[in-house]
Amino acid sequence: MTTFIILHNMxxxxxxxxxxxxxxxxxxxxxxxxxxxxxxxxxKQFLARQKKLRIKVLILNSVMH
Structure with a gap:
C-alpha cells in the first residue's frame, strides 16, 4: 500500500x-x-533448448535432494 501511495504521488x-x-x-x-x-x-531448435533446460533442472533438483 505504501508503495502504491509513493508511486501515485510521484x-x-x-x-x-x-x-x-x-x-x-x-x-x-x-x-x-x-x-x-x-x-x-x-x-526443433526451441525443443532442443527446452530439453537442455529441463535436463539442467533435473540435475539441480537431484543434487539438492
Whole structure:
C-alpha cells in the first residue's frame, strides 16, 4: 500500500509540472529482423533448448535432494 501511495504521488507530481519544457519524441530506427524460412527448424531448435533446460533442472533438483 505504501508503495502504491509513493508511486501515485510521484506520478501526480510529474504531471503537475506545467512549466517543464516539452520534449520531442525521437523515433528509434527499425530493427533488422532475420526471418526464419523453415518453421520446423525453428521449432526443433526451441525443443532442443527446452530439453537442455529441463535436463539442467533435473540435475539441480537431484543434487539438492
Amino acid at each position: 506520478i501526480f507530481e510529474d504531471e503537475c509540472d506545467l512549466n517543464a519544457p516539452i520534449q520531442d519524441v525521437v523515433e528509434a530506427p527499425t530493427p533488422i529482423i532475420e526471418m526464419v524460412v523453415d518453421e520446423n527448424l525453428r521449432f
